C-alpha cells in the first residue's frame with residue numbers, strides 16, 4: 001500500500017466563511033488527522049479555510065465545486081481519491097430561501113431543491129461509489145428545522161430539506177449493512193456564524209447570543225457520529241439552544 005492510500009480523506013462540501021459551519025467542520029476533521037478536501041463555490045473563501053488548516057500543521061486541499069453540477073463533483077472526488085482513501089463525506093450545502101408561495105416562480109423552487117436536495121443525491125452517489133468497495137466510511141448530511149416541519153414562507157426550502165432527510169434515511173438502510181454509517185443532523189435554529197451574524201444581523205440581534213446555536217457544539221456532534229462503533233450507530237440527531245421554542 002502506498003502512503004497515499006494510507007491517507008484518510010474527508011470531503012466536505014458547502015464551505016464558506018471561516019466563521020461558519022462548513023469551515024469549522026473542516027478544521028475539526030483536519031485536527032482529527034484527516035486530509036480535508038474543502039469544497040465550495042467561492043475560491044477565496046475555501047482557500048482561506050484550507051490555508052488556516054495548513055498553517056496550523058493540518059492537511060487541506062481547496063477545490064472549487066458547485067454541488068449541483070455533476071462535472072465539478074466528479075472532479076472533486078477524483079482529486080480526493082488521488083489524495084488517499086475517502087472515509088468521510090459531509091453534505092453541508094444549503095440555501096435557506098424564504099418566499100411567498102403565490103409569487104414563487106418555478107425556477108426559484110427548483111433552484112432551492114437543486115442545492116438542498118438534488119446536490120445531496122449527486123454528492124452521496126459519488127461518495128458511496130468510493131466508500132462501498134472498502135465497506136467502510138461515514139456519510140453525514142446537514143439538516144435544518146425545515147427538514148422536520150414546513151413553516152409558512154418556507155415551502156421551497158422545507159420540501160428540499162425534507163427530501164434530503166428522506167434520501168439520508170434510504171441510504172442508511174441500503175448502505176448500513178455494507179459498512180457505511182449514514183447520519184443526518186437536524187440543526188433546529190439559527191447558527192451563530194457569519195451567515196446570520198453578518199447576513200441577517202436583525203435576526204441575530206433579536207435572538208441574542210443565547211438564542212443562536214453554537215457552531216463548535218454542532219461540530220462536536222459530527223465528530224461523535226464519525227467515531228461511533230458499528231454496533232452503536234446514530235442515524236439522526238437534533239441540536240438546538242436551551243431557549244428554542246420547539
Ligand SMILES: NC(=O)c1ccc[n+]([C@@H]2O[C@H](COP(=O)([O-])OP(=O)(O)OC[C@H]3O[C@@H](n4cnc5c(N)ncnc54)[C@H](OP(=O)(O)O)[C@@H]3O)[C@@H](O)[C@H]2O)c1
Pocket residue numbers: 013014015016017019020021022023039040041042045065066067068091092093094095096115119142143144145187188189190191192193195196
Ligand atoms: N445558517 C443557519 O442558521 C442554519 C440553520 C440551520 C441549518 N443550516 C444548514 O447548515 C448548512 C450550512 O449553513 P450556513 O449556510 O449557515 O453556513 P456555512 O456552513 O458557513 O456555509 C455554507 C456554504 O455553502 C456554500 N454553498 C451554497 N450552495 C452551494 C453549492 N451549490 N455548491 C457548493 N457550495 C455551496 C456557500 O458558499 P458561498 O458563500 O461561496 O456561496 C456557503 O457559504 C446548510 O445545510 C444549512 O441549510 C443553517
